[in-house]
Amino acid sequence: MKISLEEINKSNYEQVCDLDVAEDQQALVACNMWSLVESFYNDNHTCKAIYCNDQPVGFLMWVQETPTKVSIWRFMIDESHQNKGIGRVALSQAITLIKQTSELKFIEICYNPKNPVAKTFYSSFGFEEVGLDEDGEDMLAVIAI
Template sequence: MTRAAGMSDQPVALEPVGKGNRAAILALKLAPDQQSFVASNAESLAEARQDDEAVPRAVVAAGRVVGFLMYSAPEDDDEAIIYRFMIDRREQGKGLGRAAVAKVLEEIARLSHISRVSICYEPGNEAARRLYASFGFIEQGLDEDDEMIAALELSR
């Protein structure tokens, strides 16, 4: 797809999830044909409450919550896994997804015990495949749930 002129390189910030942004994260929506690509944000936030290793983040642009992602980076492992990622349907195609991936990779790269980042997506998810491949993620094959796993070695 072609990005609209002037919409690239939008600054985004990743913010911890809390009372101030939880409702906005729950209000984010995907197009109907995208809903099978990722668990709902309600499920992900519920999961994050139960899982100490889950790191949920609001994607914020121009002061508004535009997306959500979640990763884990266990201290006893050298691999981080980004396992939830979405940008609200009305905010897609503006470069925000790309900016959010760059930010989360920066955040993960600051964790000195991590040397590799994995990401998973449905094999038919062309937007995700192209986006992650452009950051150097290399497809590893399908996991036991038939999700594609792609990995990126961090250069240290």
């Protein structure tokens, strides 16, 4: 199984937009199409398609919010490709790419605090919970570089 992060372009954006999570996960993840539009009209957004064996199966988006902080805003694996280890490999690759940012001191991610799977998953990469976000809705977790 070959996992890679690929640029999103004219040849694959429709496939990326068609990816979706399970119905019970819908409220936890933003629509890929909306995320691509958001990234087009805002600076410092990086979007990547997650590929498995030359097929798009997921989506990642991160934002360089300051010279020292990158936030992972979107991360999803299509429902039909979940629980196969793809997300773990893809997130590891993304963190490696993000760490190449000059002056980087922190990588952060937010997730639903009622989602124990997310907490366990992200902490296995070194993310440490620092409290709720400024809206008081999502848990904020950080990796210090």
